[in-house]
Amino acid sequence: MPSHAASVISVGGTGAAVSAQARLGVSVRIPRILYFRIGSGGAAVDSVDFTVRLANPLRRLDVVDQPYGGALPPRYTMIDGDSVGTSNGSLPVQVWTNNGSFVIDCTGAALSAGANTIPLTDISVRSSSGALPHPGSSASCTPTSAGHSGTNALSANWRYRYRPPTLPPAGDYATVLTYTVSQP
């Protein structure tokens, strides 16, 4: 049976104004929501791939083994690719939250191919938006605060580059980075 806690009877004399009041409490509960996406989202792990090639005039040098004559070209080039269709080493990232600012960070081991490694600091990362920066200028992340109070709907492209000063030993170097967005 419904309660009638907020009920009142008002009795007035003849000709006098009369009023009755009742109170109602109204509340809305909005949970904290923090959404973070890198790449295509979901359970898939997107990838960024770099392929080293020699500079002109051997720009078309295939990545498979092949001999060539003459002196070793002094420079080489990098071909960037990714698994989300942009093919330029860029990944779309998105953060949505109704709970204010947040901290972005990442962890992961250096890229390795057998006993050889490429340090994470050699993989530079630049964001297309200052509002959603990459946590640091390389894959060797530094925790970084972003966002503001209230609701944040942020998106950017993070572009990964590899420009080593010296060519590492041959190999397929790989690692997996885990990015984390957190709020206190």
Next chain:
Amino acid sequence: MNNVTFTAGFTGLGALPISDAVFSGAIPSSASITAGDDNGASDGQIPVQLWTNNGSATLDCSGADLTSGSNTIPKSDISVSSSGTLAHPGTSLACVGALRGSSGVNDLNDTWTYAYAPTTLPAAGDYQTTITYTASQP
């Protein structure tokens, strides 16, 4: 004092827990709101009644916007619908005074249904207010 409580979730994800939870996939585009109350109906409905032997009465309400810290939800975002002989004074908690009943004795009954369907989800928080309804006669 009766209470009406709304809890926000995401469409297609069922009831979103208030505690921390992890889900994957694309972010849902809209929020689903569940309504409850403390009078047993659990659907955001409140029974109301006005009895008078003094003719028609002006029904109105007052109260501040819902607040959670410095964030607010305007009263106009809480819609109210009626189904009986005592219509709510306006279509939302931003009430507009309205005359109810007729001359002589009036026994008016209704069920007011409160709903909250924001176009964008507000900042997280527990927003609250108290609305005072007044029935008056000159």
